[in-house]
Amino acid sequence: MTGFIVLGNDSIGLQMHEIADFMAQYAQAGDLYGMIVDIIKTLSSAPLVMVAVLFTTIAFYATNFDSIALTALCYCYHELKENEMPHKTLQLM
Secondary structure (H helix, E strand, O other): HHHHHHHHHHHHHHOOOOOOOOHHHHHOOHHHHHHHHHHOOOOOOOOHHHHHHHHHHHHHHHHHHHHHHHHHHHHHHHOOOOOOOHHHHHHHH
């Protein structure tokens, strides 16, 4: 949420003061992710922000994949008793 607030307000401020035209860039290229990277590059600590984005992306992907693996594994078992979890080795695979 903090990222949306910081990047959103910063990019709107740059757009309103005509320092950068992100909407024209998006209309021309159609690349949303490239526009987000360009907005991050306008920050004074852009390399640090990019590293933070990298780590949070990895953390969110790891959490999502772990949840998907657990859900799929629970469906693969024919019977799981209440509060019983599948084997961790199978979930890791």
